[in-house]
Amino acid sequence: MTIWKPSLQRGKARYLAIVDALADDIASGKVDTGSRLPTQRDLALRLGVSVGTVTRAYAVAEQRGLIRGETGRGTFVGTAPPEELPIGDLGDSVRGSVNLGMTWPLESENPDLAPTLRKLARRPDLAELLRYQPNTGTTRHREAGAEWIARHGFEVPAECVAITAGTQHALTVVLSTLARPGETILTEDLTYPGLRAVADFLGLKLAGVPVDDEGLLPDALDSLCRQRKPAALYCVPSIQNPTATVMPNDRRETIARIAKRHGLRIVEDAIHHRLLDDPPHPIASIAPEFTYFLAGPSKTVAGGLRVAWVAAPRGAIERLAQRTWATTWMVPPLTAEIFAEWIDDGTAEATLERKRSEAAARVALLRSALPDADVTCAPAGYHAWLRLPDAWDSGARFAEAAERRGVAVTPADAFWVGTGRPPAAVRISMSAPRTRATLAEGLERLAATLGDSPGIGRPIV
Numbered sequence: 501m502t503i504w505k506p507s508l509q510r511g512k513a514r515y516l517a518i519v520d521a522l523a524d525d526i527a528s529g530k531v532d533t534g535s536r537l538p539t540q541r542d543l544a545l546r547l548g549v550s551v552g553t554v555t556r557a558y559a560v561a562e563q564r565g566l567i568r569g570e571t572g573r574g575t576f577v578g579t580a581p582p583e584e585l586p587i588g589d590l591g592d593s594v595r596g597s598v599n600l601g602m603t604w605p606l607e608s609e610n611p612d613l614a615p616t617l618r619k620l621a622r623r624p625d626l627a628e629l630l631r632y633q634p635n636t637g638t639t640r641h642r643e644a645g646a647e648w649i650a651r652h653g654f655e656v657p658a659e660c661v662a663i664t665a666g667t668q669h670a671l672t673v674v675l676s677t678l679a680r681p682g683e684t685i686l687t688e689d690l691t692y693p694g695l696r697a698v699a700d701f702l703g704l705k706l707a708g709v710p711v712d713d714e715g716l717l718p719d720a721l722d723s724l725c726r727q728r729k730p731a732a733l734y735c736v737p738s739i740q741n742p743t744a745t746v747m748p749n750d751r752r753e754t755i756a757r758i759a760k761r762h763g764l765r766i767v768e769d770a771i772h773h774r775l776l777d778d779p780p781h782p783i784a785s786i787a788p789e790f791t792y793f794l795a796g797p798s799k800t801v802a803g804g805l806r807v808a809w810v811a812a813p814r815g816a817i818e819r820l821a822q823r824t825w826a827t828t829w830m831v832p833p834l835t836a837e838i839f840a841e842w843i844d845d846g847t848a849e850a851t852l853e854r855k856r857s858e859a860a861a862r863v864a865l866l867r868s869a870l871p872d873a874d875v876t877c878a879p880a881g882y883h884a885w886l887r888l889p890d891a892w893d894s895g896a897r898f899a900e901a902a903e904r905r906g907v908a909v910t911p912a913d914a915f916w917v918g919t920g921r922p923p924a925a926v927r928i929s930m931s932a933p934r935t936r937a938t939l940a941e942g943l944e945r946l947a948a949t950l951g952d953s954p955g956i957g958r959p960i961v
């Protein structure tokens with residue numbers, strides 16, 4: 501691409517005309533992301549302007565995020581991927597550490613958005629995407645959702661599917677229809693922290709159901725149903741967050757039977773389900789009449805789209821539409837359309853495959869870095885659950901020690917909604933580092949921490 505020669509509009513400053521021409525050529529696809537621009541001297545010669553004008557144009561283009569300069573290599577179209585992904589809620593304390601604390605979904609493997617946007621830009625009906633749409637999504641988008649859900653092993657008609665702005669939003673929408681303030685939601689005693697945020701927002705109580713290495717314990721669920729009269733059960737049967745357990749089919753059937761006996765609605769979060777090669781049946785396929793199946797593609801395709809689908813029991817969609825209206829009116833149709841395109845053209849499936857194989861390679865790294873550790877992890881899971889050796893009596897203490905060695909992990913305390921003390925364990929996320937090399941470095945630091953003696957914590961002066 502070093503022969504790019506823009507045609508400059510008259511009537512504006514030369515440097516701005518160069519920037520605008522560049523922006524137009526990127527938008528029209530004439531200039532591809534990642535391609536190298538001419539040197540400043542070459543472009544100046546070709547356009548008959550001074551080198552200073554081109555220098556200024558490139559500086560403004562860089563400020564606008566159109567291009568980036570790479571020392572010793574040249575100037576390239578597009579911004580550089582960040583070396584590490586944002587660390588979000590973990591805050592300053594892990595700055596400079598390897599982030600194994602957050603399950604960012606292997607964002608280096610995300611699909612390329614540019615060809616899809618170019619294709620959409622050529623569509624004669626593009627303006628439709630700027631119109632208000634039904635709260636639960638257009639027919640096309642609900643059909644795309646039904647197709648995505650079917651790939652989880654659960655066939656459902658599009659009329660029973662509603663679109664939401666991600667699984668987190670689905671939780672807000674669904675739980676607000678199932679429970680009133682003050683009522684109780686049951687969940688695994690180590691649970692996804694986003695559920696706590698929703699419960700807090702809706703004024704719901706959470707009660708933790710003890711688990712074993714196959715997930716929710718049936719007897720404990722049965723007795724909590726009798727004692728607490730819960731409004732619903734939220735669970736993650738496939739690659740649970742944080743314990744990474746996969747509930748086998750017979751346990752799913754038992755859980756469905758108990759729920760049915762107590763008239764308990766189940767909210768099944770299948771966000772990691774498709775990372776499994778040969779997954780068990782969704783609970784929703786066993787008990788569609790009282791299960792809400794949340795099929796978010798954030799982990800397996802891309803989190804920034806903010807879409808997810810809910811397959812709901814017949815008759816429940818109207819209430820979900822009402823809550824979606826109350827919270828966001830509708831999911832932006834543009835992002836839903838992008839995902840529908842990716843279902844149609846195979847991008848969703850290809851991305852899933854790429855992420856699955858990258859995740860499997862990262863699990864292998866984990867296994868070789870911590871060969872003797874007590875770790876639960878799915879073969880292509882993004883996170884692992886590390887039960888600490890006896891010397892460590894608290895996950896929080898271990899996480900602090902790991903942080904001192906320059907690696908962030910999340911202690912059991914962050915997930916705990918059970919009674920008594922949380923177990924001495926931490927979640928290790930392998931999917932946030934951009935490269936395997938960074939992950940390997942983090943795992944090495946973690947292995948070293950396991951060899952440390954817990955001591956008495958930070959020295960205090």
Ligand SMILES: Cc1ncc(COP(=O)(O)O)c(C=O)c1O
Binds near residue numbers: 667669692736769771
């Ligand atoms: C179990 C679980 N559910 C839901 C979410 C959030 O999903 P989304 O990005 O679709 O809102 C996460 C994110 O980590 C998660 O782990």
